[in-house]
Amino acid sequence: MSALGGRGRVATSLAAIAVFTLVYAVGSAFVTNKYYQLMLTLVPIWAVMGLSWNILSGYAGLVSFGHAAFFGLGAYTVTLLLVHLDLTPWIGIPIGMMVGAVAAAAIGLPTFRLRGHYFALSMLAYPLALLYVFEWLGYQEVALPMKRTDAGWYMQFSDYHVYIGVALVMLVVALLVSLAVERSRFGMALLAIKQNEPAAEAAGIDTLRWKMRAIVLSGALAALAGGLYAVVLLVVTPQTVFGMLTSAQALVVTLFGGVGTMWGPVIGASILIPLSETLQAHLGNVIPGIQGVVYGLAIIFVILVAPEGVLWRVRDRLRRRDPATERDAHPAPPSASTRPIRHARPAEAGPPVLEVSDLSKSFGGLKAVEAVSFTVPAGSILGIIGPNGAGKTTLFNLLNGFSRPDGGRVVFQGRDLVGLKPNHICRLGVGRTFQVVRAFGRMSMLQNVVCGALVASRSDAEAVRIANGALEQVGLAARADASASTLSTKELRLMELARAVASRPRLLLLDETLAGLGRQEIEEMIELIRSLASDGTTVVIIEHTMHAMVRLAERLLVLDHGRVLTSGVPSEVTRDPAVIEAYLGKKWMTAGAAG
Amino acid sequence: MPAIALIENFLQALVAGVLMGSLYGMMCVGLGLIFGIMRVINFAQGEFLMLGMYVTLYIVTGLGLTSFLGPYVGPFAGAILAGPVLMVGGYLLHRYLVSRVTGVRALGAESEGHYAQLILTLGVALVLQNGGLILFGSTPQSVRTPLSSSAWEIGLPFDEFAAVFVNQARVVSAVISVAATGALYWFITRARLGKALRAAADNPEAAIYMGIDVDRAHRIAFGIGTGVTAIAGGLVATYYPFQPYVGLDFVIIMYAGVVLGGMGSITGAFWGGMTIGLVQQLSALVLPFQLQNVAIFVVFLLIVLVRPQGLYGRSVERT
Numbered sequence: 001m002s003a004l005g006g007r008g009r010v011a012t013s014l015a016a017i018a019v020f021t022l023v024y025a026v027g028s029a030f031v032t033n034k035y036y037q038l039m040l041t042l043v044p045i046w047a048v049m050g051l052s053w054n055i056l057s058g059y060a061g062l063v064s065f066g067h068a069a070f071f072g073l074g075a076y077t078v079t080l081l082l083v084h085l086d087l088t089p090w091i092g093i094p095i096g097m098m099v100g101a102v103a104a105a106a107i108g109l110p111t112f113r114l115r116g117h118y119f120a121l122s123m124l125a126y127p128l129a130l131l132y133v134f135e136w137l138g139y140q141e142v143a144l145p146m147k148r149t150d151a152g153w154y155m156q157f158s159d160y161h162v163y164i165g166v167a168l169v170m171l172v173v174a175l176l177v178s179l180a181v182e183r184s185r186f187g188m189a190l191l192a193i194k195q196n197e198p199a200a201e202a203a204g205i206d207t208l209r210w211k212m213r214a215i216v217l218s219g220a221l222a223a224l225a226g227g228l229y230a231v232v233l234l235v236v237t238p239q240t241v242f243g244m245l246t247s248a249q250a251l252v253v254t255l256f257g258g259v260g261t262m263w264g265p266v267i268g269a270s271i272l273i274p275l276s277e278t279l280q281a282h283l284g285n286v287i288p289g290i291q292g293v294v295y296g297l298a299i300i301f302v303i304l305v306a307p308e309g310v311l312w313r314v315r316d317r318l319r320r321r322d323p324a325t326e327r328d329a330h331p332a333p334p335s336a337s338t339r340p341i342r343h344a345r346p347a348e349a350g351p352p353v354l355e356v357s358d359l360s361k362s363f364g365g366l367k368a369v370e371a372v373s374f375t376v377p378a379g380s381i382l383g384i385i386g387p388n389g390a391g392k393t394t395l396f397n398l399l400n401g402f403s404r405p406d407g408g409r410v411v412f413q414g415r416d417l418v419g420l421k422p423n424h425i426c427r428l429g430v431g432r433t434f435q436v437v438r439a440f441g442r443m444s445m446l447q448n449v450v451c452g453a454l455v456a457s458r459s460d461a462e463a464v465r466i467a468n469g470a471l472e473q474v475g476l477a478a479r480a481d482a483s484a485s486t487l488s489t490k491e492l493r494l495m496e497l498a499r500a501v502a503s504r505p506r507l508l509l510l511d512e513t514l515a516g517l518g519r520q521e522i523e524e525m526i527e528l529i530r531s532l533a534s535d536g537t538t539v540v541i542i543e544h545t546m547h548a549m550v551r552l553a554e555r556l557l558v559l560d561h562g563r564v565l566t567s568g569v570p571s572e573v574t575r576d577p578a579v580i581e582a583y584l585g586k587k588w589m590t591a592g593a594a595g
Numbered sequence: 596m597p598a599i600a601l602i603e604n605f606l607q608a609l610v611a612g613v614l615m616g617s618l619y620g621m622m623c624v625g626l627g628l629i630f631g632i633m634r635v636i637n638f639a640q641g642e643f644l645m646l647g648m649y650v651t652l653y654i655v656t657g658l659g660l661t662s663f664l665g666p667y668v669g670p671f672a673g674a675i676l677a678g679p680v681l682m683v684g685g686y687l688l689h690r691y692l693v694s695r696v697t698g699v700r701a702l703g704a705e706s707e708g709h710y711a712q713l714i715l716t717l718g719v720a721l722v723l724q725n726g727g728l729i730l731f732g733s734t735p736q737s738v739r740t741p742l743s744s745s746a747w748e749i750g751l752p753f754d755e756f757a758a759v760f761v762n763q764a765r766v767v768s769a770v771i772s773v774a775a776t777g778a779l780y781w782f783i784t785r786a787r788l789g790k791a792l793r794a795a796a797d798n799p800e801a802a803i804y805m806g807i808d809v810d811r812a813h814r815i816a817f818g819i820g821t822g823v824t825a826i827a828g829g830l831v832a833t834y835y836p837f838q839p840y841v842g843l844d845f846v847i848i849m850y851a852g853v854v855l856g857g858m859g860s861i862t863g864a865f866w867g868g869m870t871i872g873l874v875q876q877l878s879a880l881v882l883p884f885q886l887q888n889v890a891i892f893v894v895f896l897l898i899v900l901v902r903p904q905g906l907y908g909r910s911v912e913r914t
Contacts, residue, residue, distance in 0.1 A: 303714050
């Protein structure tokens with residue numbers, strides 16, 4: 001799979017959009033029944049709504065139950081502008097989209113503080129609050145006034161085919177927007193956020209900014225769908241545009257068709273809208289409610305057969321049958337173009353890159369890190385050791401901005417990092433890996449590393465180049481296309497290291513990078529870390545494997561109960577009785593004496 | 596004297612809020628149990644509430660509970676009996692549908708099968724709503740008890756004309772709600788099976804290694820959650836006219852309550868529901884009737900934004 005989508009794939013997608021539009025337009029030209037024409041107009045509208053939901057909830061994984069808020073605002077903006085100001089929907093719809101975008105920003109900013117289910121359920125509250133507000137304002141049922149003159153100017157067409165055409169054009173716009181998102185660093189960032197938000201943040205991706213962009217875009221598209229809905233249906237009620245079923249519809253067409261791909265909502269809407277409308281028309285009068293039962297059963301059935309949507313299921317089927325199309329191999333750029341990451345070699349014990357003074361953090365009554373101070377000279381390797389619960393990882397979280405210290409300073413290259421967000425700290429030049437590898441499991445190894453390279457690159461092509469270079473540096477270039485979920489522990493550790501290296505850090509924070517590796521693998525890793533340091537990257541590493549640490553680190557810092565027990569060169573530290581008692585135990589002393 | 600009228604109104608709303616809140620609390624506990632143990636967002640919970648109402652109705656009228664238990668006890672006994680009936684329903688629904696996209700089977704799926712489970716429960720909700728329409732018709736029903744229209748009048752000490760009216764049906768409902776929540780709390784924290792449920796919730800994989808049948812634990816939790824909400828539905832039916840779409844009126848309240856309570860905590864869910872009830876009733880003092888529910892959402896959002904882990908939840912996060 002290509003890292004950011006090659007030109008060829010974009011062309012294929014454009015062609016697919018063109019073919020779909022053409023077939024749809026020609027096909028609907030032959031439909032003369034008014035009811036079916038309405039149905040053919042509703043399909044693109046709900047597809048746009050699904051695409052809107054998909055940008056926030058599919059790509060970025062932030063499931064929203066409240067997209068009706070934007071849909072309804074779009075619908076009411078268009079309607080009220082027409083009723084009160086006699087403004088045509090041609091202008092009203094763009095204004096509605098702006099209203100949707102602004103509302104999305106206003107909703108996103110506070111609500112993104114929440115995660116997972118909390119976010120999803122909180123989103124429910126917005127459209128429902130708006131629903132009651134609009135009822136209270138007296139807009140229970142607003143009809144769009146019929147225009148006898150200049151009907152076309154008011155988007156009121158006698159030939160229904162024009163509505164289908166307009167809806168189709170809007171769908172194309174939404175598809176192009178989705179394509180642009182999917183095939184750029186925008187989509188990459190959203191995907192990374194979906195799969196592992198802390199890792200994305202640590203890799204330098206400004207998660208809040210990308211999420212805000214996603215929701216604003218999503219809000220505008222949903223408002224577009226809503227505005228068009230009002231124009232077509234000619235009457236708006238709070239229940240139909242703000243109701244829970246509207247939010248649910250966005251979710252249903254997307255999940256049914258396939259999440260996280262622009263064709264999912266289109267497929268979902270093309271199947272489900274005709275199904276429910278036909279059922280409504282044919283069975284609605286016979287037994288009221290039967291159409292809902294059939295529709296519900298259809299959804300249940302499909303989701304049991306294809307839990308991730310129709311599209312993914314079909315795709316998996318085809319792939320299995322024809323292994324040739326399995327993966328489009330990514331043409332690896334020539335290694336000559338990859339620049340190894342190399343900074344000027346600093347003088348021995350150069351000026352400090354990192355100065356930590358009096359750093360403290362407590363959780364409730366537990367003092368996890370207490371008055372910790374140390375400095376790290378440029379180009380050196382500092383090892384941090386200490387028993388479990390000594391506060392090592394907490395210390396890293398304070399250094400890279402995951403948590404905010406209660407007191408103290410972290411000065412990196414003369415700049416105080418306290419209060420900055422992890423992505424900002426990463427962009428300043430601090431890379432980090434995690435104790436438990438945080439991979440973006442559904443991406444290839446290369447894509448994982450590209451996420452790290454986004455901050456260090458101006459163009460997407462450059463990001464791919466840097467990522468390839470970083471993979472080469474850690475010796476994984478041959479496995480660039482392997483999916484991250486299939487990697488061995490060593491490969492995962494190396495990939496995470498490459499991802500951190502790809503952001504061109506001056507300082508690398510490595511959290512137990514040697515954990516879980518075999519003896520030979522540890523040797524290779526030590527060699528690699530040494531070579532990074534000799535290229536000018538300063539390294540701070542947390543490690544349990546004492547034997548490796550003694551050889552790797554130039555200085556050791558020993559933490560115990562959140563405090564600095566001692567620090568110094570390895571040979572001294574390992575002889576310190578306090579260290580032996582706290583961490584190494586008697587066995588080390590006897591072994592040391594014997595050696 | 597306006598000051599006295601003000602106090603009188605406030606106390607009246609407070610009493611109504613506490614009574615309402617107890618009932619909401621019980622609904623939330625049912626949903627909260629399902630969410631807490633299996634991390635499933637069940638969109639059909641409102642429909643279980645609706646089914647609870649109809650089952651209560653048919654137990655009371657069909658089995659003639661009122662004729663041998665009397666009009667006072669009959670409806671409430673019916674509501675309590677609706678619990679076990681729907682518990683079985685919930686158990687079977689989980690066994691044959693929900694378990695296919697959640698729990699152990701979904702551990703490896705993308706986002707652990709959340710998407711599939713959302714849409715599945717939405718489908719179930721649609722089937723139940725519209726199936727209800729076919730079976731029960733759209734005429735609003737109610738489970739009548741003489742208590743619904745009788746109230747205790749409690750005089751206020753500071754003014755001989757001031758009094759607070761306390762609806763008797765709601766008092767009985769509130770008492771049953773609190774008792775049922777208490778019983779469930781005891782079950783979850785003390786009983787052996789309850790502990791197994793909590794273990795399955797805490798760490799499904801570890802629970803499997805400890806010999807706990809996690810899928811069975813989920814089925815039981817789903818059944819109990821359904822049953823508890825159904826009892827709440829039966830109690831609501833004594834004062835609230837209902838039709839097959841009534842679930843939509845309550846499902847939001849349930850979710851708001853559970854989120855406020857800090858997702859996964861039983862007592863938290865109860866207090867979350869209580870908070871919603873109080874906000875709803877007290878806001879009526881200052882806001883127009885239509886904006887009562889807006890007040891719920893605004894307070895809900897404010898609380899959640901200030902305390903993302905919920906009003907009564909604890910924040911646990913690790914890197």
